[in-house]
Amino acid sequence: MRKYQKPTEADLPTRVMKNRLTRYVVLVLAALVVWIVIQIFKVSVTEADKWQELANSQQVRSTVTPASRGTIYDTNGQVLAQSATVYTVYVDPVMLWKDYLEKNDERIKELKELIAKGGDRDKIEGYQKKLDSIKPSDRAFPELVEFLATTLGVEPEKVRGYCTNKESRYEIIKKNVEKAAAVKIENYLTEEGLDGVRCEPGTKRFYPQGALAANVIGHLSYDGDGIYGLEAYYDDTLRGIDGRVITATARDGTEIPYRYRQSYEAQDGNSLILNVDVNIQYQLEKALDKAVKKTNPHDRACGIIMDPNTGAIRAMATNFSYDPNAPAVITDNKTAAQLAGLDENSKEYKKIELDAWSLQWKNKAISELYNPGSVFKVITGSSALEEQAITLDDTFVCNTFIQVADTRMHCWSNIDHGAQNLYDAMTNSCNPAFVQIGQRLGVENFCKFFKSYGFTERTGIDLPGEADAIYHSAENMSLVDLAASSFGQSNKITPIQMITAYAAAINGGYLVTPQVVDKVVDPKGNVIRDVEPVIKRQVISAATSETMRKILENVVVSEPDSNSYVKGYHIGGKSGTSQKLDEDVTGNTYVGSYCAFAPADDPQVIMLVMIDHPTGAEFYGSEIAAPVCVEILSEILPYMGYFPQYTEAELENLQVKVPGMEFNAVDKAKKTLDEMGLKYIVQGNGETVLKQVPSSGSVEKGSTVILYTEEGYSEKLVTVPNLRGLTKKEAKLALEGRGLNLSALGNDTDAEDAKAEGDQNYAPETVIPEGTVVSVTFSSGVIGSQ
Template identity: 55%
Template structure:
């Protein structure tokens, strides 16, 4: 009789039978937990990478506009050309496979019609090698790449995404797509990206900066406001098949693009053009080794209307060296070991904004600050006098005046007009070291101005400002010790003439989004008032007197009230001999209530002149002569100025004699009529600027011959003598040269018509005038 299993045995058996199942269940649960929770993110990412495709929709970088709404920078759609080598190989393999299928079908097919069809397809089919080679050659040609490099990239099946070209225009992308269609192959594609375009080319390049291939801001406003400009890219996520092709009907999720914000600048492209034209002239005439720069701004608000460095560059092609001499030098050393270093140095210098990133000794322009500080501190008065014997001794140091003579006894106004070094040494010593440092700091020289441009540097003091001995203070007082940036200098002078307020200079007025909503507005920012309104008014009057006293050496413009000061400094830290210079000039208008201020700096001129009054003042004069009428400031001539002012002669041809006479006489011209007709048929001169009170000859019939006169010699005559002499011959004067506005000036002998030449009655003769000596540095 067999024993029946006991309950204990049954229980044990059940446990042994269930244990593996339980362990398996636990393992499965653990596995599910591990995959779905612990490693869920990893597996989800892997699945998405295999099943989903994410396409970036690049954000459009914000645009930049000048003060009048003109486009300075904007983004255009271009393409990145890339290859998927795996897809390309699959398509090439499929092509070879099809060729083999066609060959087999031709052998096996009984139908003549089908055989002919297969043969036609086979005859037109290209092998994968033929297709690949043709594509390589085409892309190398169009993308300007090395054939071997293209072949290597197209054949690299370790990647599905290899870039062939960036910033490709739509026309070229279309050509590539047409070629792929012709070859009946896929694998090379174009995806949208943006390219920065600067429609004004080199205009305001140092202000704007440029972007790299990744659309990141490099230099200028592009860098400073990069976070505002660049926006946020969007994405489109879709399902994809095994070959990587989109299946949007299965799944599609879009994430909206956020385009960048726009910058609205205080820069006016017309004022910017006028400034750059003047700086280019200064560069060509003086050939400075360390470039030229200039700034035009509102002294009350700090709004920057124009800012430039010459040579400039084209931000559309920033790597192209714009200075022809530098470019030629680099071309001559292309295969030398030093080439790459020199090229990097050339780029660095070309892109560097001299106005904010380079230091210079301000020279006599700094006397404005010394004078204002001493007046404000009541260390001196307007009536105090200072003696100049041509030099002054401070302790063991003999300090010379800039001129070989002496200025005698003079008050502050005269000392400023004479730009007298010994006088300002005395003023500086009266001010004292502690007060000098106090105002040096107060005018903003020991801090960044805060201008919204990258790369601004701070001043450099050869002597420690917390310990200025008498000699150091003396040389500091006339701008020969402390190095500052041009933006610091013009900001400080602005404070001296705007009522004493140190303002923050601003290039950008506001930032707006794509709907025109204001994201940020740069309001006027006053840091402090460093001098009183009364002291500032005194400085304006003194600086107006500087211009009126020495017209030929300053920014004198007939019909305008201008204040200004020139500066010439030695670059002693670079050249101990002291024969390398910086010439500069700062001018503002109107002198009584300034609305505009301008600074021009010529660093180490190598021409015949180096004084700021000779290399920089004429540029300020020319530029402001254009800028002031443009911004609505028109000339108001004094009686004295009317005697010598040049006025454009309008073309009155085909006017009636009565109309022509009235038009010309209202402008102050003397009209001479030749002939018996009623209509003006010819005139002499026309469309040129001649002296007020000059004569215009009108011919009213064809019978009257043009009257001729002989040109006299006017060499050595003063301006008034030259004008009177020419008038006796029936000729007109056009005065040019550095002393054209001065009565005490002399004709150099340069005139457009040689003495003895026969010319028509009324002809305008251009004469160059100059003074016998430089009136100011």
């Protein structure tokens, strides 16, 4: 056995060592106390808000009540954009498991009671199957998964994945769910007693007019932010302020009833009432679409219709455009076909798709630059008159070209215009004449009026994406630059700048700010902002402006057989054809445009149509853009309350619409047709018109309507003649000889040299009923100025 040995004095700790140990212990304890104090101070003072927020987040639930985005109306109250309530269906997997485990406990209890009572074996087995179905596994919640998948149109495996992801408290199953489906889901959840799946209300934007005015209205991003058009420009005005409902929650996230609830109501967004009129917008888009199909422009086309006195935009369109209800759908057929042959995940596909979206969403009328061509001669001419650099008696000589420094500038026409005053030069659209007018104006004055007409600044239209012009300043403008600028080449501007400046030239001289929105109203319909017209400055005098109206009316009146003449109306207008000289453009490419206004003596509407890089045989503005303006003006002027007043010559050649006389008394039909200058042939001995040929359409005065008054009366059939190359008078006689009627199409049908082009709605030798209307297109080959 080992004996205990008393330690020697050398083995015992010295006093110094004891003191040192004590100091170390005290220092460690002191440091620990200091650290604890610091942490308490941080939690209670410096980081109090953070920890309070964290604690609150675990004790309360904050639910967003979305504000309804304001509605966009046209000037007549037609809805262009509106929001409707939709729902986001999401699952809280943790809560869902809790729901099912609670139901599991309830069913186990019921099962035990059934067994104790000796219950029905089939019923017990049914309960057992239900218990098995809710065991935590990859095939959990089969009934719920099937219901949600069927109701929402989502693949069952995806729904099951959302429901079983117990690492998450928020899994979105589907967004933008319609109310009917959301109500069905809510009812199911109530019946099953489930809190783990919820329907969260939100809003979705709808555009009832589809693609109409799409580039003006714009659309929203996936997150509900305005990203183009009015939706972007007035985003803060339209979006409103979301509300919130804050409730107390238990540790597991369930709401504690009656403990705490605070509601902050949503403030719905304000609405917009536009100056745009859907009826005028429709006519613009219809005519523009027709022109695009005919000219097949490489770089799209656009049009603007505006009140020249106030700047109110009545219509604005770009073709091709898109449907804001489905903004990601590529509307350009060529691009869509190109994408169809590519891998969706390739870089090339993504780039082409992004470029296509950017292009179709872009408003060409305000975001793209072009050389205005001869339309700009209105600015050069009015500036020279205002500056008194020229008079109406001055003449300008055209020998088909003019030499400026080392550059020869040609007239668009090969005809020697000779000596011309301003009226003649504008009607002939003579380039050499306007070079001389620009030279008399001089660089300094030209640039002064160029700035005053608003070309060196944005117009200020209430739309996003307005581009800045590219132009020569007085400091860097050479004599060649001045000459080219005088007839609309060299400087690049936007269509909205051009029409706004043109309006100033004919409205009394005032440069106005173009405006799309007329009023802003609150959710109750109260006007909170009335957008008043904004006049920036007076550019030219009222007298000069009146002279310009007369000159531009003369351009149209002097060529009644041209594409710009509108029967029964006094209008003014000027065409433009500019050559595209961009670095990336090869060959001869052009932009054709036309700007018209009416009535000529008191303008109430002005219109600009621009077709960029037409690929057909025709490219002059007078050929491709003027007919668009004529078609639109013919439709919208009566709608606006301006009715045609025909001259005697126009009345003689005026076509009339055939009235529908079916089921009217024969005597009444005869009287009506007599009053309209139409002939008639009555077939049968009845007293009532049972059928007529033609039943509708426009025909020449003196045409014949066949009235059938007895059942079973057989129609007389005749053969259509070949009318190609005939004048209108010859064609009418040829048709009348076979009992047929003529409807003459084209804007120069009254010209003496106008002949049928060969386009007729019934091919030669076709057999048709007597009295049928044969439509024929006539052309004189006169296109007027460029």
